[in-house]
Amino acid sequence: xxxxxxxxxxxxxxxxxxxxxxxxxxxxxxxxxxxxxxxxxxxxxxxxxxxxxxxxxxxxxxxxxxxxxxxxxxxxxxxxxxxxxxxxxxxxxxxxxxxxxxxxxxxxxxxxxxxxxxxxxxxxxxxxxxxxxxxxxxxxxxxxxxxxxxxxxxxxxxxxxxxxxxxxxxxxxxxxxxxxxxxxxxxxxxxxxxxxxxxxxxxxxxxxxxxxxxxxxxxxxxxxxxxxxxxxxxxxxxxxxxxxxxxxxxxxxxxxxxxxxxxxxxxxxxxxxxxxxxxxxxxxxxxxxxxxxxxxxxxxxxxxxxxxxxxxxxxxxxxxxxxxxxxxxxxxxxxxxxxxxxxxxxxxxxxxxxx
Amino acid sequence: xxxxxxxxxxxxxxxxxxxxxxxxxxxxxxxxxxxxxxxxxxxxxxxxxxxxxxxxxxxxxxxxxxxxxxxxxxxxxxxxxxxxxxxxxxxxxxxxxxxxxxxxxxxxxxxxxxxxxxxxxxxxxxxxxxxxxxxxxxxxxxxxxxxxxxxxxxxxxxxxxxxxxxxxxxxxxxxxxxxxxxxxxxxxxxxxxxxxxxxxxxxxxxxxxxxxxxxxxxxxxxxxxxxxxxxxxxxxxxxxxxxxxxxxxxxxxxxxxxxxxxxxxxxxxxxxxxxxxxxxxxxxxxxxxxxxxxxxxxxxxxxxxxxxxxxxxxx
Numbered sequence: 146x147x148x149x150x151x152x153x154x155x156x157x158x159x160x161x162x163x164x165x166x167x168x169x170x171x172x173x174x175x176x177x178x179x180x181x182x183x184x185x186x187x188x189x190x191x192x193x194x195x196x197x198x199x200x201x202x203x204x205x206x207x208x209x210x211x212x213x214x215x216x217x218x219x220x221x222x223x224x225x226x227x228x229x230x231x232x233x234x235x236x237x238x239x240x241x242x243x244x245x246x247x248x249x250x251x252x253x254x255x256x257x258x259x260x261x262x263x264x265x266x267x268x269x270x271x272x273x274x275x276x277x278x279x280x281x282x283x284x285x286x287x288x289x290x291x292x293x294x295x296x297x298x299x300x301x302x303x304x305x306x307x308x309x310x311x312x313x314x315x316x317x318x319x320x321x322x323x324x325x326x327x328x329x330x331x332x333x334x335x336x337x338x339x340x341x342x343x344x345x346x347x348x349x350x351x352x353x354x355x356x357x358x359x360x361x362x363x364x365x366x367x368x369x370x371x372x373x374x375x376x377x378x379x380x381x382x383x384x385x386x387x388x389x390x391x392x393x394x395x396x397x398x399x400x401x402x403x404x405x406x407x408x409x410x411x412x413x414x415x416x417x418x419x420x421x422x423x424x425x426x427x428x429x430x431x432x433x434x435x436x437x438x439x440x441x442x443x444x445x446x447x448x449x450x451x452x453x454x455x456x457x458x459x460x461x462x463x464x465x466x467x468x469x470x471x472x473x474x475x476x477x478x479x480x481x482x483x484x485x486x487x488x489x490x491x492x493x494x495x496x497x498x499x500x
Numbered sequence: 501x502x503x504x505x506x507x508x509x510x511x512x513x514x515x516x517x518x519x520x521x522x523x524x525x526x527x528x529x530x531x532x533x534x535x536x537x538x539x540x541x542x543x544x545x546x547x548x549x550x551x552x553x554x555x556x557x558x559x560x561x562x563x564x565x566x567x568x569x570x571x572x573x574x575x576x577x578x579x580x581x582x583x584x585x586x587x588x589x590x591x592x593x594x595x596x597x598x599x600x601x602x603x604x605x606x607x608x609x610x611x612x613x614x615x616x617x618x619x620x621x622x623x624x625x626x627x628x629x630x631x632x633x634x635x636x637x638x639x640x641x642x643x644x645x646x647x648x649x650x651x652x653x654x655x656x657x658x659x660x661x662x663x664x665x666x667x668x669x670x671x672x673x674x675x676x677x678x679x680x681x682x683x684x685x686x687x688x689x690x691x692x693x694x695x696x697x698x699x700x701x702x703x704x705x706x707x708x709x710x711x712x713x714x715x716x717x718x719x720x721x722x723x724x725x726x727x728x729x730x731x732x733x734x735x736x737x738x739x740x741x742x743x744x745x746x747x748x749x750x751x752x753x754x755x756x757x758x759x760x761x762x763x764x765x766x767x768x769x770x771x772x773x774x775x776x777x778x779x780x781x782x783x784x785x786x787x788x789x790x791x792x793x794x795x796x797x798x799x800x801x802x803x804x805x806x807x808x809x810x811x812x813x814x815x
Contacts, residue, residue: 303685493653
């Protein structure tokens with residue numbers, strides 16, 4: 146009896162410890178993440194008034210006409226699913242017009258009739274540009290309010306799964322990491338995604354710090370947020386500071402406890418129950434002298450940015466894809482410098498994606 | 501039962517516990533289907549899904565193998581895929597082997613929705629098979645690579661789940677419908693872009709494009725370049741050139757309208773048009789001439805006014 150109990154006890158402790166250690170990683174990963182609220186509102190289509198996610202309702206066309214939809218003439222009407230019916234519109238040019246852009250730059254696309262819509266809301270940085278990507282391509286940009294809150298709506302979307310990504314650019318031009326999520330959209334309904342908290346930007350004032358001197362770690366987030374900075378070393382150091390009314394935070398970190406060598410830092414922000422994910426990593430070195438880091442306002446070439454347009458997008462993807470598994474790729478497209486273009490290079494590019 | 505065998509059971513139980521815990525944190529690539537017993541001659545669908553399990557994944561590739569003597573591949577669908585861009589679009593490379601490789605910019609943790617809590621696995625692709633011959637077999641994933649969205653492309657710990665099937669004449673009839681002619685939605689709006697880079701095509705200008713289709717997937721793209729503006733839907737079929745991105749433009753001077761159409765597997769079409777970046781020579785000549793004439797008229801009128809003013813002031 147004793148023998149049986151003894152071994153069962155060992156097995157139980159072993160199982161419990163293994164499960165705890167391994168599953169703890171997941172729990173912390175969740176804690177890292179944001180609190181998102183995804184709700185769906187039943188369609189109010191058919192009530193004669195235009196509600197969120199509707200292009201029109203009955204005879205209410207919201208001031209729309211064939212001309213405003215990009216056609217030259219005809220009569221615009223409303224479908225039963227509250228999307229525009231352009232079947233009676235005619236065009237002298239093409240079915241879907243695009244204007245402007247040209248050559249290197251695309252254009253404005255007139256949205257089509259669709260069946261679902263989605264509304265995103267959350268926090269970025271005060272008066273910052275917030276860009277929404279739909280399936281990795283820029284869909285729309287907006288400016289956050291002085292309180293850092295933003296709201297973006299997209300309508301006319303087919304039902305199905307989408308990958309949406311959001312990022313913001315702070316007052317120094319630094320970009321946040323992409324905030325990515327996949328959602329399944331439903332027919333004739335508006336999906337609301339709330340509680341988005343875009344990760345802070347982060348920069349340092351020195352690329353190399355004389356051991357024992359301070360390094361300034363700074364960036365921007367929502368105003369009055371509690372910012373946690375994690376400095377990676379042999380032992381990780383967590384420090385906290387608060388962002389000011391403009392969302393700017395600064396922490397002078399004493400490097401005395403850090404060893405000589407390479408280190409990194411990242412930050413995240415929280416307000417009441419809402420927390421952002423971690424920012425991207427910023428690297429610095431502890432050495433024998435102080436070397437100033439480039440100012441955040443100075444233009445930096447993003448990894449994966451191949452054609453020099455300050456964006457990492459389909460063009461760069463196409464250039465790298467051209468060299469996929471081909472011999473002797475140029476250094477510029479071999480992002481990890483291993484002499485070949487393979488999945489790892491695309492993974493690096495996908496991390497720095499801007500759309 | 502001896503003490504020794506009890507001990508063995510306990511050790512095995514512990515190992516099982518440990519492996520179960522491990523499986524809970526590794527990303528999963530899984531082949532699954534609503535049926536596992538299929539009647540001869542019936543069609544069925546197998547989905548390849550990615551479960552990130554708390555990780556952040558941004559790239560995946562692999563090889564799906566199946567017994568070609570038992571199964572006939574009818575179709576590959578990527579319309580509902582979480583993969584945004586294919587490096588190697590899933591296709592039958594040789595008998596019984598499908599290669600795929602793609603990226604998810606920004607990463608994938610799972611699918612959110614209002615009807616469930618947390619993240620759900622995402623679909624990578626679907627395979628439609630026709631059961632040819634009786635017997636047992638398996639569709640397997642080989643050489644799988646799943647990479648973390650960490651800026652370094654570090655491989656994620658990944659567990660593979662293959663799919664085993666039984667083809668039998670006694671199997672209940674499959675409910676799978678070959679669809680889906682009901683899908684009338686064209687691919688999503690897309691914006692082609694012209695670019696050039698010394699690293700490819702000897703610096704020639706090329707066009708990049710990618711459309712998503714939320715139905716069963718984009719079948720092909722076609723391009724038409726023309727100096728004249730046209731209604732894209734009325735362009736003659738023979739004038740379209742089936743193409744893949746990136747596409748080297750014929751008109752390197754960018755004086756043409758560029759028409760691109762994305763066609764899904766049902767035949768629904770989505771058009772996109774890029775206007776010329778530079779006006780054609782005749783338009784340029786006309787504008788230059790008009791501008792020149794305008795300047796001459798303004799100068800002559802100013803001289804006339806000035807002379808008239810001098811006459812009045814001399815009087």
